Amino acid sequence: MSEPALQHEDRAAASIAMPEPLFMPPQAALPQRLPARLTPLPMQARGVSLRTRAARMLTAGLEAERGHGQLFLWLPVAAGVGAAASFALPFDPSVAALAAAFALMTAITLHAGLRSAVHLPLALLLAAACGGALAAALQARGAPTLLDSDVTTAITGRVEMRDIDADGRVRYLIALEATEAPEIRRPPERVRLVARTGHEPLPIGARLKARARLSALSGPALPRGYDFAFSALQNGIGAYGFLFEAPVELPATAASAGWVLRSVEYARALRDRIAGRIRSVLPGDAGAIAATLAVSDRRGISPEVVDHLRATGLAHILAISGLHMALAAGTLYVGLRRLMALFPSVVESWPVKKIAASGALVAATVYLVLSGASVPTQRAWIMLVIMLVAVLLDRPALTMRNVAIAALVIIVISPSAVAGPGFQMSFAATAALIAAYGGWAGRAERSERSGGAKGFGLLRGAIGFIAGLLVTSLVAGIATGLFSTHHFHRIAAWGTLANLLAMPLMTLVIMPAGLVALLLMPFGLDAWPLKLMGLGLEGVIAAAAWVDSLGGDVVVGQVPLPATATAAAGFLVLVLMRGRLRFAGVLLAALGAMLTLSPFRQAPPDIVIGEDGRLIALLGEGTLASNAERPSAFVFEQWQRALRAPTHEPPVMVRLPRQIDSGDSPVAAAGAASDPPPAGRASIKRAPVNTAPVNGELARSALVEDAAALRAQRIEAQRTLRDLLGHARGAAGRFACRDRGNCVAVLRDTVIAAVDDGAAIGPACDMANLVVVGFPARIDSCRSGAVLVTARTLRRSGALAIRLLPGEARDPADGITSPTMAAAATGRRGKASFAITASLAGVVRPWTIQRYYDWRSGVYETGGATPQDARPNEIGPLEGGPGVLE
Incomplete structure (x- = not known):
């Protein structure tokens, strides 16, 4: 009785007349058949040029x-x-x-x-x-304020969100109210901080005070890489960092929060309680993933499981997106229809489909609130709302037009989402699946009309289900792979197999059980559906680990933007068009694939420099040789994937004895024997400018001693660099380092020096072709003509990628002269040419303006020479100009 009633309702809805498509020309102008120009041209038209025929x-x-x-x-x-x-x-x-x-x-x-x-x-x-x-x-x-430089300060703020990772550490999202000791002149509105010390987590909405280390958002790790500061346009977070101590809870302010803020805090507190309840029933990774699927609290998943999911293309299940929203709302929609179909009088008297759609709409909205309303979840909710509203209006729900409407709404609300991988991959997968299933449904309908083989119902249903999963995985994998390779530089080789194993569990066990658990949680009856959900998640984890053991993902390197844009254009033509023109998309996609081949793509860089100047790497055959034994994993792993260099070559660490010439003065000897200055600080000292006449003799004496000490430091720096150069020649393509801040490397007869001591800049400029200073030295250029890169110039330019161009390299031994003449000496030298590409050269936008802010003066230094002045094939500092070594 229930099935005929549902079929009767579907036929009644299908009988409603549909409106004409938008932008369709008047009926009189519509061709009743294909225009004659699409038919083969007659023989007398052979004289028409190929260009004219193609245009027609x-x-x-x-x-x-x-x-x-x-x-x-x-x-x-x-x-x-x-x-x-x-x-x-x-x-x-x-x-x-x-x-x-x-x-x-x-x-x-x-x-x-x-x-x-x-x-x-x-x-x-x-x-x-x-x-x-x-x-x-x-x-x-309307972009938020971004922190301009790293700082340690005391903060006062309000807890907006919190989550707990697998090790029990608490992470807070805090709305800043004040800073002190020091007071930040342009503080960010919101910061995300991890508490390093154990303590009782503060509730959402509580006010706190603590000593914290705030770090500015990093830019792209490489030119054309992902700019993490740009993400602040969506999440509104202006700084990250950690708390040095357990936060102190402060009393609430006299001014009461508005009802909107109270509602948001209540929803976040409810979300936090749900996550805690799930983890209490399901400990371990299964419970952490269950909390992720329910309320988007993903901090509790162990790194090993996250790596398995990423390598097998299953990481998409960790972000609440269209899949989760559709499964949750769809389960409730189908369940309500089935339940009401048990009562024929209800089916005949009430619009069952619309009631079920309304219930699914309410459930999707509640799911949006409980999950934290992240940007991907908002995008999925908008798409689902449009489709459910179409059902309420008796229109087809899953159509390409509804997807287009959802995309338009998201672009209007949050246009920065267009640049993110989530938006691109989500809509690409949805559009591809709709196009593929449209063709599949048409073929199935033609097969039924022609009287195809029926087969056994159960067997045919099982085959259809497996085939549907396989096609879904293939189509979605191809559509999303186009964008995942561009953003993440890798692709899951066994992603189809992993999805084929995991998606039946997600569809039939995990999401339905999770929905039932959320519905029963207020009554305390959620234990058994959560345990069932945990069994399904254990199966997904096991499948991901097994598939990862087969080979994991494949690193493809940085894909050129023209190749991705061309292939994406071909994908859109193939999916969005219905006539013969759609086959032109295959040609465009093939052209995009061709542009990724070596003859058509730019040569990879030979040298990469991090945006703080502390990390440098040389590219070899599948290797990256860095100046750090343990480089920052966050940056270095991005370099390895983008440059397809999985092997790390650590530097050759050299222990150098301190040598003192017998002719050196006692002051110089004392200076040479002393410890080097702290890393990141210049050892150049200046005499007081307002010395009183009575202390003139003391001032002159101090100035002489400072000059002698500086001379001794430069002598030692010169000898150190010379010895490091000798070791670097014996290990070509690798750095030879005394420590991380003082290194020398030789790459194809080009000498690269990295220093973090002001006294070593002069000798490095005389000895090397490229000098990288790991602190913000106020030096414009080397008089010797060497390229000088400092942390100050990198602050504006961002990370650098440098290629060595054919040219005569210098012999550094000829350029070493007396330290006192280092600023003016040029030596007998040739030149090495570089092609320098900067990540953020000349970009002054709301997500980069903090790089131009000077916290000492409180002004933006956007005038004058900028990193944009750096040009390929030109030796010189990033900022140019006639400045000399101070």
Whole structure:
């Protein structure tokens, strides 16, 4: 009785007349068959040029696409391109100019739609692009304040969120209220801090005070890499760091929080209690993943399990996205329909489908709130709401047009999401699956009409289920792989197998059991569905570990942007078009794949320098030789993936005896025998500028002693660098280091020196072709002509990628002269040429402006020479100019 009732309702909904597609031309202008220009040209048309015939076929194909109503699907594409172009500019575009352009293109679109349908597509797409650029500019203007430099200070703030990792450490999201000792002039609004000391976690909404180390957001690890500071446009976090001590809870302020803030804090506190309840029933990684799926609390998962999931392409289950939202809402939707179908009178009297859709909509909204409403979850919720509203309006739910509407809404609300991998991969997978299942459904319908073989119902259903999972994994894997290789530089080789093993558990066991557990949790009856959910998650973890043992992921290296853009254009043409033009997408995708081959891509860099100047690496055949025995994993692993260099070559550590010439003065000898200055600080000293006349003799004596000590330090630095150079020549392609801050390497007869002592800059400039200073020295250039890179110049330019160009290298031995002449000596030397690429050269945007802020003076130093002055094939410092060694 229940099934016929449901079928009766479906047939009634299908009988409702559907509206005409948007932007369809008048009925009189619609061709009843394909235009003649799509048919083979007659023999007398052979005289027409190939270019003319191609133009005619393209015009006819576009007209056919417009007749199908496909123009609307390209609006989010145009808006996304406009938003991406706005964010790619090195300066802030004028909001007024973009608003005027958007208004003008909208007016042209309306005029073209009323007067002529020929120019309508172009005008409409340009209007959408201007709208996307305008939305991006408006979002950039409201960007949060980002910390300009690392600082240790005492903070006072309010706990907005908290989570606990696998080791029991608490991480807080804090809204800053004040800072002191020192007071930060431009403090960020929100910071995320990890508590290093054990303590009773403070509740959400509590006020706290503690001593903290705040770190500025890092930029791209490599040119064309992901800018982590850009993510602040979405999450609003302006700094990260840790607490030195257990935070002290402060009494609440007299001013009561508004009802919106109280509601948000209540939802976050409820989310925290749900996560704690799940982990109490399901300890270990299964419970941590269950908490992730329920409320997006993913800090408790062990690193080993995370690595297995990433290597096998199953990491997408850790981010609440369209899959989780669809499974949760879909389970409730189907369950409500099945339940109401048991009562025929209800089916005949009430719109069962709409009631079930309304219940699923409420459940999806509650799921959004409980999961923390992250950006991927918001995106999934918007897509699901549009589809459920379509059901309420008796429209097809899973259509390409609904996906386009969801994309447009997200671009308007949060245009910066366009640049992120989550937005690109989510919509690519959804669009690809809809296109694939559309073709599959059409073929199945034609097969049934032709009287194909029926087979046994149960066996046929099982085969169809397995085939559906296989096709889903393949289609989604191909669609998302295009963007995952660009952003993460790797692809899961066995991802299809892993998804084929894990997705049945996710679909049939984990998500339904999790939904039932959340529904029963208020009544204390959630233990048995949580344990069932845990069994399914244990199976997923085991499947990920086994598939990872087969080979894991494959590192593909940094993919050129033109290759990704071309392949993405081909993907969109293939998925969004319906006529013959869609096959042009295959050609574009093939062209994009061809652009990734070695003959068409730029040569990899020979030298990479981190944005703080403390980490340098030389690229070899599958190796990266760094100046650190244990380099920062966060940066170095990104270099290894992007440059396809899995092997780390540590430096050759050299113990150098201190040598003192017999002719050195006692002061110089004392200076040479003393310990070197602390890393990161120049040893150059200056005499007081306001010395009283009565102390003039003492001042002159102190100045002489300082000069003697400086001379001794330079002598020792010169000898140290010379000895390191000898060891570096014996280990070509690797660094020879006394410590991390004082290293020398020789790469193809080019000498690279890394120093963190001000007294060593002069000798390094005389000896090396490239000098990297690991502290913000106020030095513009080397008089010798060597390229000088300092932490001060890197602050504005970001990380550097340097290629060695053909040219004559110098003999550093000829350039070593007396330390007192180091600033002026040039020596008998040739030149080595470099092609320097900077990550953020000349980019002054809300997510980079903090790099130009001087906290000492409280002003932005955006004028004068900038890193943009660095040009390929030119030897010189990043900032240029006639400055000399101080």
